[in-house]
Amino acid sequence: MKIGDIATATGLSVETIRYYEKIGLLPPPARSENGYRHYRPLHLERLQFIKRCRSLDMAQDEIRQLIDLARQPDADCRDVDALLARHLQHVRERLQELASLEQTLVQLQSACSQGKTVRECGILDGLNAHQDTTSSTEAHNHVPGTHGKGHA
Known part of the structure; x- marks a missing residue:
């Protein structure tokens, strides 16, 4: 082929x-x-x-580990289960981060009042005031298929 x-x-x-x-x-x-x-x-x-x-949003390293594990068909499957458990935990953490992100965006959007100028824009004011909130989430990568540090 x-x-x-x-x-x-x-x-x-x-x-x-x-x-x-x-x-x-x-x-x-x-x-x-x-x-x-x-x-x-x-x-x-x-x-x-x-x-x-x-x-399933698995990273290349996770896929590589699964391929390596699949080459050992008679081995105990605990390592496969552990890998999936770590991946599931990562997905759950990302879901929490996304829920927090959604809440922040809703709050920002509620700061917008119709009929005002850009200079008076509550969203832009909120973004300028919330610059510190992004530093805590920068350690996590929200690009699909990638993982932040500390995740297998």
């Missing part, structure tokens, strides 16, 4: 597939004499696994 075929089959872009190969989440495929990649069913299964993990 060529890279375009596997991209279509997985719904991933060619660039994403190459990236997963580059960072070692996907084993390198065989190459033909002209240098074209040729993927096997193993690659398709791995890409589908990675895609499912990413849909």
